[in-house]
Amino acid sequence: MRLLHTSDWHVGRTFHGRDLLVEQEAVLGGLADLVSDEKVDVVAVSGDLFDRAVPNPEAVAVCARVLERVRSAGARVVITPGNHDSAARLGLFGGFAAAGGLHLRTKVAELHQPVLLADAHGPVAVYGIPFLEPDTARHALGVEARGHAAVLTEAMRRVRADLAARGGRSVVLAHAFVTGGEPCESERTIAVGGVQDVPGAVFDGIDYVALGHLHGQQTLAEHLRYSGSPVAYSFSEARHVKSVWLAELDASGLSGVERRLLPVPRELSALSGELEDLVLDPAHTPVEEHFLSVVLTDRVRPLDALRRLQVRFPHAVRVEWRPEGGRDTELRFAERVRGRSDEEIACCFLEDVRGEPPAGRELELLREAISAAAREGDS
Numbered sequence: 001m002r003l004l005h006t007s008d009w010h011v012g013r014t015f016h017g018r019d020l021l022v023e024q025e026a027v028l029g030g031l032a033d034l035v036s037d038e039k040v041d042v043v044a045v046s047g048d049l050f051d052r053a054v055p056n057p058e059a060v061a062v063c064a065r066v067l068e069r070v071r072s073a074g075a076r077v078v079i080t081p082g083n084h085d086s087a088a089r090l091g092l093f094g095g096f097a098a099a100g101g102l103h104l105r106t107k108v109a110e111l112h113q114p115v116l117l118a119d120a121h122g123p124v125a126v127y128g129i130p131f132l133e134p135d136t137a138r139h140a141l142g143v144e145a146r147g148h149a150a151v152l153t154e155a156m157r158r159v160r161a162d163l164a165a166r167g168g169r170s171v172v173l174a175h176a177f178v179t180g181g182e183p184c185e186s187e188r189t190i191a192v193g194g195v196q197d198v199p200g201a202v203f204d205g206i207d208y209v210a211l212g213h214l215h216g217q218q219t220l221a222e223h224l225r226y227s228g229s230p231v232a233y234s235f236s237e238a239r240h241v242k243s244v245w246l247a248e249l250d251a252s253g254l255s256g257v258e259r260r261l262l263p264v265p266r267e268l269s270a271l272s273g274e275l276e277d278l279v280l281d282p283a284h285t286p287v288e289e290h291f292l293s294v295v296l297t298d299r300v301r302p303l304d305a306l307r308r309l310q311v312r313f314p315h316a317v318r319v320e321w322r323p324e325g326g327r328d329t330e331l332r333f334a335e336r337v338r339g340r341s342d343e344e345i346a347c348c349f350l351e352d353v354r355g356e357p358p359a360g361r362e363l364e365l366l367r368e369a370i371s372a373a374a375r376e377g378d379s
Contacts, residue, residue, distance in 0.1 A: 003208065007228070022265075048082030106130050124249060134146055177197055178198050215232075215233065245260075274298045299324065
């Protein structure tokens with residue numbers, strides 16, 4: 001049996017305010033080509049199908065078209081909800097969808113009931129564990145202890161009990177932070193009481209564990225992997241190589257796992273320098289169509305910097321001003337203003353904010369305002 005492991009689609013998410021639905025559909029639609037080319041039997045989506053519990057109609061339409069293409073290519077699909085999804089909404093018509101090969105495993109009480117798929121070597125039990133919010137799930141599972149490790153340990157105890165009774169090969173889908181994984185900026189924390197880690201040993205005894213939640217593809221053990229998100233959702237993912245895992249199970253269990261790269265709809269890049277140099281230097285031509293994060297080093301904060309950058313770099317989405325040489329930001333406010341007049345404090349504030357002190361008519365207006373405030377305070 002050939003299984004394609006993906007997760008964290010986050011359909012409907014934006015990138016620094018930019019809509020990504022076109023890019024998401026282009027990348028996710030390509031999964032259908034992989035299913036056809038690689039003769040994939042089942043696609044496992046380990047949580048965060050959508051970016052929010054109530055996705056907008058456009059995001060729902062994109063997801064529906066992608067799943068329809070994957071099914072038409074010949075694969076069964078098993079989906080579990082992540083911490084961004086609404087399990088109740090996602091699983092609303094799960095019983096009907098299963099008849100068409102789309103299996104939505106969204107109910108905590110049924111996590112030990114697998115989707116049974118068969119190949120030439122017999123059945124494979126695919127267990128879908130929905131994201132387990134500890135304080136809610138521990139009551140549903142009858143667990144006294146708090147935290148992600150406690151509820152997932154109980155969930156896996158139930159899975160193993162079912163597997164021991166039926167025998168055969170097994171796959172588990174889970175959305176969790178497993179110890180040893182490396183997070184990035186675009187993931188929403190699932191920490192409760194400061195504890196979110198789950199030891200990898202919780203999943204021992206399973207042939208393949210398809211993990212979701214972390215957006216960088218990672219291998220924690222041969223059978224224990226994160227697929228990562230198919231599209232980058234923050235500049236912290238600039239070094240990620242977006243891909244999916246293709247796992248194969250033979251008669252005895254997991255026989256191998258291979259990586260399959262995904263297309264990159266728009267690359268991420270970062271630039272640093274003075275505004276005029278950035279908009280004129282021909283050396284930056286290769287990144288003109290990239291999503292761009294820019295650090296400006298001008299001594300004086302440039303006005304309307306993002307708009308000016310976007311004339312040349314239409315996908316510049318983030319600008320930060322860090323003047324060359326830096327500024328002393330460590331002193332406490334009381335230390336910085338001690339012994340200074342109101343005028344000196346106001347002038348220093350303006351210089352800190354924009355990089356140059358007030359002068360000429362502006363300085364005159366500032367002095368008039370300070371004098372007026374002083375007169376009002378004395379009256």
